[in-house]
Amino acid sequence: MSDLSIEQYSLVSNLFSFVFVCMAATFVFLLLVRGEITTKMRGAIVQSSIVVLVAAYMYWQIGSAWKEAYHLVDGVYKSTGLPFRHVDRYVDWLVTVPLLVTALISILALPPDRSQSLSFRLGGGAALMIALGYPGEVANTIMARVIWGGIASIPFAYILYVLFKELGPAINRQPATAQILVRNTRILLLLTWGFYPIIYLLPIVVEDLTLAPIFVALQIGYGIADILAKCGYGVLIYMIGRAKMEAEAEMARAFKSRTL
Numbered sequence: 001m002s003d004l005s006i007e008q009y010s011l012v013s014n015l016f017s018f019v020f021v022c023m024a025a026t027f028v029f030l031l032l033v034r035g036e037i038t039t040k041m042r043g044a045i046v047q048s049s050i051v052v053l054v055a056a057y058m059y060w061q062i063g064s065a066w067k068e069a070y071h072l073v074d075g076v077y078k079s080t081g082l083p084f085r086h087v088d089r090y091v092d093w094l095v096t097v098p099l100l101v102t103a104l105i106s107i108l109a110l111p112p113d114r115s116q117s118l119s120f121r122l123g124g125g126a127a128l129m130i131a132l133g134y135p136g137e138v139a140n141t142i143m144a145r146v147i148w149g150g151i152a153s154i155p156f157a158y159i160l161y162v163l164f165k166e167l168g169p170a171i172n173r174q175p176a177t178a179q180i181l182v183r184n185t186r187i188l189l190l191l192t193w194g195f196y197p198i199i200y201l202l203p204i205v206v207e208d209l210t211l212a213p214i215f216v217a218l219q220i221g222y223g224i225a226d227i228l229a230k231c232g233y234g235v236l237i238y239m240i241g242r243a244k245m246e247a248e249a250e251m252a253r254a255f256k257s258r259t260l
């Protein structure tokens, strides 16, 4: 690891704390609003809460690893020799990425067999994508990175296919206000998830990712992507639930006034 200036070091520490706080705050928020959502959609809120809880724990962990990885010597932060590896993120992803896709399916409240099949394929695809990306991340050669990255992109493409093609008819059956929110959630997923494979392939063009400015920029990128893909996404899932309940209440009112 290259040396870091005091500013670079603190920027990364503060970022880790900030992301931790965002995850923790989203967890509390989802916990508090959970009761507002009807039981048939509540699973989605539970899954989104687990996502932010796991991510909060991971940021807490990398926050302490960060403190141990550097010490201040004559005004610069030097490596202590203890490792700081962003590879630890893969454990988080293995749990959170499948839950992110299954939460979207749960909030749609589809017929049980349809819901199970979609969750199984999307969740399984997501876990496979992360597991296949890992060997390339820890390998020392660009070749291994490209090959594993290529293989991991197959389940990624499959997830996008299911979300953007197969899910279409199910989304069209949702209430109008919820449809817009589901489509926005899907776009948020596409834009934020797309960031991770780009970072993964960066070593092909950038010689040394441990160079201070590049390393700091990467951590900031990961932090922003994680906040959007987990906190922002979780709040959108809740909003879909609310929109669906309001639409149902509206329909019940209209039905009642007709029968009276």
Ligand SMILES: *C/C=C(C)/C=C/C=C(C)/C=C/C1=C(C)CCCC1(C)C
Residues within 6 Å of the ligand: 093, 096, 097, 100, 129, 130, 132, 133, 134, 148, 149, 150, 152, 153, 156, 193, 194, 196, 197, 200, 226, 229, 230
């Ligand atoms: C909160 C964390 C999220 C949403 C992480 C998402 C990660 C990915 C979409 C990773 C995808 C990858 C590929 C598509 C190929 C190369 C290897 C990965 C695992 C970086």
